[in-house]
Amino acid sequence: MTHIPPPAEELRLLDAELWQLDARRAQLLARRAWLVASLQSVRPVRPALPPAAPRPEASAPRVQNVLLLLGGMLLTVAAIAFTLVSWGHLGIAGRALVLGTVTLAVLAAPVPLLRRGLRSTAESVAGLGLALTVLDAYALHEAALPGTDGTGYAAIAAAVLAALWTAYGRGLGALRLPVPAGLVAAQLPLVLWAVAAGPDPYGVATAMLVTAGLDAVLAFGVAAGAVRVTVTAGAYGLGGWGVLTAGWLSWTATGPSAAARAAALLAFAAVIALVAAARLPERAVATGTAVAGGLLLVAAGGGPLRVLLSAGWVVPVHLAFGVALLAAVRAHRLAEPVRQGLLRASAAVQALALLWAVPLVAVTLAGPPGWAEDPWSGGTVDARAAVTVHTPWPPYAGQALLVLVTVAGVLAVLAVRHETWRPRARTGALLLTWAAWLALPAVLELPYVAGLLLVAGVTVAAAFLPTPWLALATSLHCAFLSLATQSATLTVLSALTVLGATASRRPRLAPVAAPAALGYATALACATGAAAGWQPSHTALLVLCVPVVAALAAGRLGASPATLPVEAAGTAAAVLALGLAVTDPPMLATVLAACGVIAAGTAARPERRRAGYPAAALFLLATWVRLAAWEVTTPEAYTLPVAVCALLVGAWRRHRDPLTASWTAYGPGLAAALLPSLTAAWSDPEWTRPLLLGAAALLVTLLGARHRLRAPLVLGGSVLVLDALHELAPYLVQAADALPRWVPPALAGVLLLAVGATYERRIRDVRHVREVLGRMS
Structure with a gap:
């Protein structure tokens, strides 16, 4: 049995329990605050980062190379200035001592620099030494050998310097500049010797080609690097100049001897190119070099014979x-x-x-x-x-x-x-x-x-x-x-017509041969008419034979690829016939009718039903041209045939499709029959045309009302009203002149009063008429 304390005791217990909870919550909050403070005091404070230093725009090796290059250039300039300006102030012994000492010192300086690992500095000093050797050679010529030939001396000096620089580079080994510089100097001796030997372009070209050949041999004997690049550039450069010189000599040669010498040079260049192409590793470069060699062989072979x-x-x-x-x-x-x-x-x-x-x-x-x-x-x-x-x-x-x-x-x-x-x-x-x-x-x-x-x-x-x-x-x-000639034209065109017709029997040739035969037949018809002395309009009848043949051939071909080309050729011949007959209206009418017959025959084919429209147009044009040739000016003679044909077509279409609207079926025919006559009736002083037009319009209106057709009713009624107004117009004018001036306003007022009085009934009648017309087709 559960003991329930009295209310006062229960309230006391609840208060005691709530107090304990508050005391525990306060204790927990205090502990939390202490823990937070302890953690904040232990966490390390990150110092502020200093601003990033700017990155250098050039690397240290690059700055070093630039400084060394500038220093070498300045020393070279100073040496040149000394040699050219201050040379004369020293005696022979002083000159030799200064040049020898400076050159030897500079050339020897790279050795200790290389030992200390200063390779870039050694390269710069070696370049200065090479430049000083060139100045030494120049100074030697000016001081000790002033009377010798400058070109010959330059050739010897270039050969000596090439040998010295190459040996110097081989001796040091670690330097990359001396050996390529020696190879560059080696390009000059043979060419300079040839120039010094006399003004002989054959010798100069030979020296260039020999040097280029030696460069090619050396290029295939060394590994890839600066040396190979140097000799390759020399081979292509001197070889190109040598080929151009030899080609110019071959082109300007005036005798067999000169042409033979130029051919020998071209053949030598061709051999160099072909041998090099056989050993080049790059396929594209090798093929291009072989192409050049082949062209040089052709030029070498044809040069001597060109002179002869x-x-x-x-x-x-x-x-x-x-x-x-x-x-x-x-x-x-x-x-x-x-x-x-x-x-x-x-x-x-x-x-x-x-x-x-x-x-x-x-x-x-x-x-x-x-x-x-x-x-x-x-x-x-x-x-x-x-x-x-x-x-x-x-x-x-x-x-x-x-x-x-x-x-x-x-x-x-x-x-x-x-x-x-x-x-x-x-x-x-x-x-x-x-x-x-x-x-x-x-x-x-x-x-x-x-x-x-x-x-x-x-x-x-x-x-x-x-x-x-x-x-x-x-x-x-x-x-x-x-x-x-006339006879040749008739004979050839006849033969070509027969040949085209014969070839068109082969299905593969038919799309080209069949229209070609028709084209030549058209040309033959024109040529025949011209040969017979016919007028162009009479020649048109002969040309019309071609469209007839084309239409018959197209009917037999069926779905063959040659059908459309044949029809196009026939159409072109028909257009030509019309052009020939355009100056003779009676003959033009005949040609138009004949073209209409051809088009109607084409429309008999199921796949060419649309040809019926141009056939009808051609018949209509033929009729109009014939009427114009007879000097017929009555518009009904031109419009009634069209109207009758259009009405027959409309009736046939409405018979096949009863849902066809009367405007579509009969509108064009009725408009062609009534509107031109109405226009003519308004300017016709006679009474015959308005009377006949009114009768025809009345008949059309009655037929429209009888069969409930909108187009006949509206067109017939409108024409009937306008025709009646035209007939009553003179009398209305006379009556208006006879009446006093107050009568027209009075009549207008009476009319307005009458209309206003019966407005609702008139509105109902108008709606009834609109509904009746709406129910008509």
């Missing part, structure tokens, strides 16, 4: 040597970069030769179209005169033809032997052979007929090649070439 032959044979001779380089392709002992370089050099020579032969091809192809300006005016011409209508004949045409044949032969051989290059080489050989055959009659100055027959043979042969466009280009050239 005429100017026209310069390019063919160099082309022959360029083709000879292809023998390297089969020389498997040669390094691959060398073989590739010689192959590219040969290709470059052949490309340049073809560029030289471009004028011959351009004149051959671009000359015959000039006959189109004045056809059948050639008279008796040869094949060359047939292609030079307005263009001059290029020089050296025979040699250019030889170039085309040679390169074509090379490409043919390449196409046979190399599978990778076969497609491109075959195409190139085919194009060059084609150009050569076209140019052959003009180059040989064959008779006109013989040249034309040769070109026609090329056309026939090209028709069976895998490229139909080549055959088309050849046939165009033959067609233009035949414009020189």
Whole structure:
């Protein structure tokens, strides 16, 4: 049984317990404050960081090198000033003592500097010593050998200094400057000796090339570094100058001896380049060097023969040597970069030769179209005169033809032997052979007929090649070439028409051959009409035979790729026929009608239903042109045929689709029938046209109301009202003149009162009319 104390006792117990809790909370808070204070006193205080020091902009070694370089330069300048200015103030003994002492001291100074590890300082002092040796050589010439030749002395001094500097650098070993400096000095002795020997450019070029060859040998004998860079630069630099000099000597040579000497120099440079290319490790650099070597061989071979032959044979001779380089392709002992370089050099020579032969091809192809300006005016011409209508004949045409044949032969051989290059080489050989055959009659100055027959043979042969466009280009050239005489034009165009029709039987050639045959047939029709003396409008009837044939052929071709080109050719012929007949309205009407028949026949094919629209337009134009030719000025003669056709089409369409709106079905036809007549009726003083127009408009309105058609009702009613107003207008004017002036305002007021009185009923009637019209179709 649970004991429950009385209320006073229970309150006392609660107060005692709350007091204990407060005392415990105060104790815990005090302990917490002490712990926090203890932790704050133990935590170390971080000192403030000092500001970061600025970074140096240059490293210590770099500053050291700059200072050493500046110091060496200043000492060198001082030495030069002393040698040039203060030299004369000293005697011979003093001069020798000063120069010898200073030079030896400076050259010896790098030894202790290297022992102390001051390599950069030693390099600077050694550079100063090398400069002092140059000044010593100059001072020696000015003091002891003033009468000797300066160039010869410079050659000897350069050789001596090159040897001394190289030995000095080899002796010290740790220095990088003396040996490259010695190699730089070694580039001069041979060239200076050649200059000192006399004004012989052949000797100077030989010295340059020999020095370049020695540099190349040395470059492959040393490891990579400053020495190899120096001799490589010397090889390319002196070699380039030597090649340029030898090339200039070969170009300006006037005799066999001079040309042979220049060729020997070029051949020597080529050998150096090819040997270097065989040993160069970089593939791209080696191939480029081999290309240069191959071009130098071509120049060396063609130079002497250029002097012996005429100017026209310069390019063919160099082309022959360029083709000879292809023998390297089969020389498997040669390094691959060398073989590739010689192959590219040969290709470059052949490309340049073809560029030289471009004028011959351009004149051959671009000359015959000039006959189109004045056809059948050639008279008796040869094949060359047939292609030079307005263009001059290029020089050296025979040699250019030889170039085309040679390169074509090379490409043919390449196409046979190399599978990778076969497609491109075959195409190139085919194009060059084609150009050569076209140019052959003009180059040989064959008779006109013989040249034309040769070109026609090329056309026939090209028709069976895998490229139909080549055959088309050849046939165009033959067609233009035949414009020189009438008989040739008719014969060639007939043959080309037959050839195109025959070739179009092959599906692969049909897209090109079929429209080409139609085009030549069109040209033949025009030429036939001109030869017969017909008027252009009568020739148009003959030209119309081509669109007929095109439409029939397109119907038989179906979905063939040649269908669209054939239709395009037929359309072009039809447009030409219209252009020929435009000056003769009766004949133009006939041609338009014939074109409409052709278009209507085309529209009979399911996939060409849309051709019915141009057929209808052509028939309409034919009718209008015929009426204009008859001098018919009545507008209904022009509009009623159109209106009847449009209404029949609208009725047919509404029959097929009853949901078609009356504005779409009958609106165009009714507008064409009524509106032009309404315009004419307003200016017609007679009563016949307004009466007939009103009757027709009334009939249309009644039919619209009977069948509940909006377009006939609105158009017929509007025209009827306007026509009636036109007829009543004179009487209204007379009545207005007879009435007093107060009558019109009075009538207007009465009308407004009447309308206002019956406004609601009129609104209801208007809504009723709108609803009726809305329910109509």
